[in-house]
Amino acid sequence: MQQLVEELKVKIIENLYLEDVTPEDIDEKAPLVGGDLGIDSIDILELVMMLEQDYSVVIDNKELGEKVFASLETLAAYVAENRPETAAGQN
Numbered sequence: 476m477q478q479l480v481e482e483l484k485v486k487i488i489e490n491l492y493l494e495d496v497t498p499e500d501i502d503e504k505a506p507l508v509g510g511d512l513g514i515d516s517i518d519i520l521e522l523v524m525m526l527e528q529d530y531s532v533v534i535d536n537k538e539l540g541e542k543v544f545a546s547l548e549t550l551a552a553y554v555a556e557n558r559p560e561t562a563a564g565q566n
Contacts, residue, residue, distance in 0.1 A: 480551045487547075490525045491518050503547045519544055530558045 484498035493512060500511075507514050514522075519540060526532045532554050534540050543553045 476551060476555055479555055480547060483547060483551055483554070486525060486529065487512075487514075487522065490521055501547060503551075505546060507544045507546060507550065526554065530554050532557045 480503055481498060484501045487493070487501065488496050488498065491512075491514065496512065502511075505511060508516070508519060522544070523534050523540070526534065534543055534553075543550055
């Protein structure tokens with residue numbers, strides 16, 4: 476799971492073009508939206524598209540999105556639980 480967290484940190488920085496932000500700057504427990512990173516609803520749309528493309532994980536409603544994007548920790552947990560490789564590995 477920690478590897479996924481680190482991977483997501485890099486992808487967030489790259490996809491949102493966060494200048495002067497390193498993976499170490501991102502607190503896994505801090506709020507993603509409205510937190511220190513300045514992520515807003517438009518940025519969340521970018522991240523939703525990245526999750527679909529890179530992990531085949533779909534976030535298809537606002538309520539789910541609010542839970543998933545509460546923090547990096549909740550995002551990583553959702554990806555880990557819902558990406559196809561994990562589901563296939565549990566059978």
